[in-house]
Amino acid sequence: MQHQQILPVLYDLSVTIGSEIRLKQLLTRTLQRLLYHTSFSAGFVCLDMPACEGAQAPLAVCISAAVGDFELIAQIGNSITVPCALVYGCASQELEPMPFLAALGLTRSHYQAFYRLPLEHNGAIVLLAMTQPETNFDLAQVLTPVLTQLSKAIVLCRAHDAQLAAAAAQQEILQQSLAQVEGEFQVLMAISPMGVGLSSDGIIMDANDAFLQLFGYARIEDLRGQVLTNCIAPQQRDKIWQHMTSRAQGLTTQDTYETVGLRQDGTQFPFMVSSRRLQTPQGPRTFSYFVDLTEQKRAEEQLRAVNRMMRLVLETAPLRIFWKDKDSRYLGCNRAFAHDAGLNEPDELVGKLDSDMGWHEQAELYRADDQLVMTSKTPRLNFEEPQTTPEGQQIWLRTSKVPLIGTDGQEMGVLGIYDDITAQKQAQAQIEKLAYFDTLTGLPNRQQVINGLHQAMETSEHSQRWCALLFLDLDDFKSLNDAKGLHLGDKLLIEVGARLKDCVRDHAMVARPGGDEFIVLLEGLGADVDDAAAQAELVAEKIRHVVNQKFELGKVVVHTTPSIGVVMFRGLEPGSDSLLKHADAAMYQAKKAGRNSISFFDPQVQTALEARLGLVEDLARAQEQGQLLLYFQKQVNAQGRTMGAEVLIRWQHPQRGLVSPAQFIPLAEETGIIMAMGLWVLQGACRQLKSWQARPITCDLTLSVNVSAKQFHQDDFVEQVRRTLVETGAKPSHLKLELTESIVLKNVEDTIAKMRELKLLGISFSMDDFGTGYSSLQYLKRLPLDQIKIDQGFVRDITTDANDAAIVQTIIAMTEALGLNVIAEGVETDAQRTFLEQRGCHSFQGYFFGRPVPLAQFEADLCQDKT
Structure with missing residues (x-):
């Protein structure tokens, strides 16, 4: 091949490759042109060859195309086994071709030379000849652009062939489906109870027996070839013809509609038709279903x-x-x-x-x-x-x-x-209002009070909870009425009634039986008479305080005071009339005591209240007189090793002795003393932590401090804790604050914000008495807690009560899911400890490990445990 001939050859090959879109023709024509231009006798193409495992290794390849040799052409599409070196590698000619060429299995031709042209994607062209054609050029180098173009063309032709094959297969499926549908349609037409018709652009082609019967014809030959509108009543034909014309033009039309039909005998009847136009190989066809609507x-x-x-x-x-x-x-x-x-x-x-x-x-x-x-x-x-x-x-x-x-x-x-x-x-409401409500203040009247008393007595009989009846009379109201006038007196009564309702909200009945007298009925105060009387006294004191405030009645400012009588009752005795008399008597007793005061009808209750008031006064002075003490109760791990303690407050009264926390803590909460008391406990605990930090035996102990709701919700509580830590030098990581569920429920967002601030200082949190309140798990998962404390009320009976056992086990599982520690309080027996430990609780507090004791005894016990 001469130099001046190279460009025409490349051009010819490129045109050949670019003019084919089918793979078989592309490969065949390209081989033909290669043989022509290179003087080789024959050749074949292999595509998608497997990987080569060595020059001598046999390789199974498929002949995709072949020219120049009949035997070779007969192998097209078949798989033959050849040495790997014959079809793999760069373009080359083997020095000893006979072993390789003999592997082709050709009997009529004995080729002595071959030339391999590799293709992309594991393909090759092999040219064969009796003798090696002479050329001054490296065919592989000269033909590289052509081979690159051929590789791309192979990919395109394969894609085109795949599309043609898929289209042919789809066409075959469609033809089969059409034949099946036509057969099924003929069956459906025959058995359908509805009239079925087949038309082409308004000309009837076929119909079933139901159609013929519907329109009064005996044979389809009587209708075939006629215009479909012949079966439509004359007054409807123009409208129906418009439908058919629009459908034939491809416009959107109503497929289902009602019209009037015309039978062969000329009678008319209503029917419904549903039509659909389809393109078939035989042309457009319209299938219609007809339903007789005469009976409908x-x-x-x-x-x-x-x-x-x-x-x-x-x-x-x-x-x-x-x-x-x-x-x-x-x-x-x-x-x-x-x-x-x-x-x-x-x-x-x-x-x-x-x-x-x-x-x-x-x-x-x-x-x-x-x-x-x-x-x-x-x-x-x-x-x-x-x-x-x-x-x-x-x-x-x-x-x-x-x-x-x-x-x-x-x-x-x-x-x-x-x-x-x-x-x-x-009208009924107005009658009821006149019968049961005071017309001046709108409050319940005496009759309504009696009804309410009866209901309260019956309820308390079942619940065994105490109730209280407060009888209030305004001091010197008659003098005010005489001096200022009845109109101003009425305004005062209205305002007093409003203030009383604000004091008790919806939790009690406020009534005006008449004159300047008011009644407040309190229910469900508790099962203990002393506690119930204390609650009633708090409400009465609140009322007394509120009524003592000035009343601005227009331009006139009025001051008045109440005398309040209180009677406690539970059950059906002594009856509503007696209760009212007793409350009235207690009210007069309050007036005799100097007015603007509160008096209980029951002398014993009165004595108990006086004793309680004395206890409150003593408690207010207990801190400054050094009567408050700190006790410590161990908190241990599963091995019995003391990990820390809970700080508990005790009151050593000079006359009463050691007062139970159950007596003075609720009083401190009610009176607000708890806030100063809580700060005192916090400061004492932090000082003790600082003292322990210097001793190896106590340097790792933590202290848990209870925080009351009132104390926690102070605006400066976080600052109080921060200042205490700075002043005492205690490690925040050793301080744990115990919160009750009531603290969280009161103001969830404020609680979370304060807890996060304190967590930044290094303080940890434990939720005390968990499970006894009504806190939501939705809030619990948001709280930055470190520990849950299982209430002793559940621990007490876990070995004998299946319900308590299930609750405790659920709490332990929940803490594990939330990633929190858990500690059980009130552990008093080894059986309780074993039960808890077996279910995943490994921290304990209770009499089984140690009672709350003063600091000296706590430290002595700690030293004894170490030894």
Whole structure:
């Protein structure tokens, strides 16, 4: 091949490759042109060859194309085994070709030379000749652009061949499906109870027997080839012809509609037709289904006649009437109901739910009524229920509902009738107000108090919880009335009543039996009479304080004081009249005591209250007189090693001795003393931590300090803790604050914010008495807690009470899920400790390990444990 011939050769090969889109033709023609230009006798192409495992290793390849040799051409598409060196590697000619060429298995030709041209993607072209053609050029180098183009063309041709194969397969499937559909359609036409017709652009081609019977024809030959509109009544033909024309033009038309048909005998009848136009190999076809509507129209007309009669009855009835389906969706109503609903016509209600109406606030109530009536299949008659009008006003209805039952015995819906009884209810309310309420203040009157007393006595009889009756009289009210006038006195009574209601909110009854007297009824105060009396005394004191504040009545400022009598009761004795007399007597006793005071009817209760007041006064001085002590109770791990302690406060009274915390802690909470007391405990604990830090035996101990709700919710609580740590030098990491669930519930967001601030200082948190309150797990997972303390109330019976055992096990599992530590308090027996440890609780506190003791004894016990 001469130099001047190279460019024409490359051009010829490029044109050959670029002109083919099918893989087989591409490979064959390219081989033909290569043989022509290189003077080789024959050649073949292998694609997608497997990996070579050595020059002598046999390799199974598929002949994709071959030219120049009949035997070689016969191998196209077959797999032959050849040495790997024959088809793999760079373009080359072997020095000893016979072993390789003999592997081709050709019997008629004996090739002595070959040339390999590698292709991308594991392919090769092999040229064969009897003798090696002479050339001055490196064929591989010269043909490299052509081979690159060929490799790309192979990929494109393969994709094109795959698309053609897929299209052919799809066409075959479509042809088979069409043949199947045509067969099935013929069967459907034969067995269909509906009339079925086949037409082409409005010309009838075929129809089933039902169609012929519907339109009064005996044979299809009588219709085939006729215009379809011949079967349509004359007055409808133009409209139907427009339908068919639009469908033939590809425009969107209504597929299903009603019209009027014309039978062969000239009679007309209503029918419904549903049509669909399809393109088939034989041309456009329209398939239509025909349904006779004669009986349906007759039934509809009868139903309309019945409905007209029913509508006449409903509209003339002097009641509101409605009916719903089983989903409480309105099916209809009379005009009176529509008017109440703010609608112009009854038909506007159809399909709506009560939640769509102006009374949507009562939708669930009405739906519940409907379901009750339908499921029970029992009428619900003459019950009262509220309703909100479209104008937003509330009215009252007297309603009756009956179930609508179908012929199969199943509920179909509900029929309702109601009347507006708002005026009647208002009249009843006015009568009740006059009978049971004071006309001046709007408070319950004496009769209402007696009714309330009876109810409270019955409730307390069952609950065994104490109640209190407070009888209040304004001091010197008569003098004020005489001096300022009845009008100003009435204003004062109204204001006093309002203040009393604010004092007790919704937790008690406030009444005015008459004159300047008021009554407050407190219920559910507790099972212990002393505690109940203390609560009643707190309310009475609050009332006394509030009434002592000045009253600004217009331009006049008035001052007054109350005398309050209190009587405690539980159960049905001694009766409401006696209770009122006792409360009145206690009130006069308060007046005798100097007015503006509180007096209890029961002398024993009075004595107990005085003792309690004395205890409060002593408690207020206990801290400054050094009567408060710090006790320490061990907190140990599973090995019994003391890890820390809980700091507990004790009161050593000079006369009463060691006062139980159950007595003075609630008093401190009520009076606010707890805030100063809590700070004193915190400071003492931090000082003790600082002292322990210098001793090896105590340097790792932690101290848990209880924090009350009032103390924690002080605005400067975080600053108090920070200042205490700085002043004492205690390590924050050794201080643990114990919070109760009540602290969290009072103000969750404030609690979380304060806890996070304190956590930044290094302080840890434990939730005390867990499980005894009502805290939500939603809040619990947000709190930056370190530990949960299982309340001793659950621990006490875990070995004997399955419920307590399940609760404790659940709490332990929950703490593990939340990544928190858990400690159990109140552990008093080895059985309790074993139960807890086996279920994953490894920290304990309780009498089994040690009682709360003073500091000296705690440290002595600690040293003894170490030895």
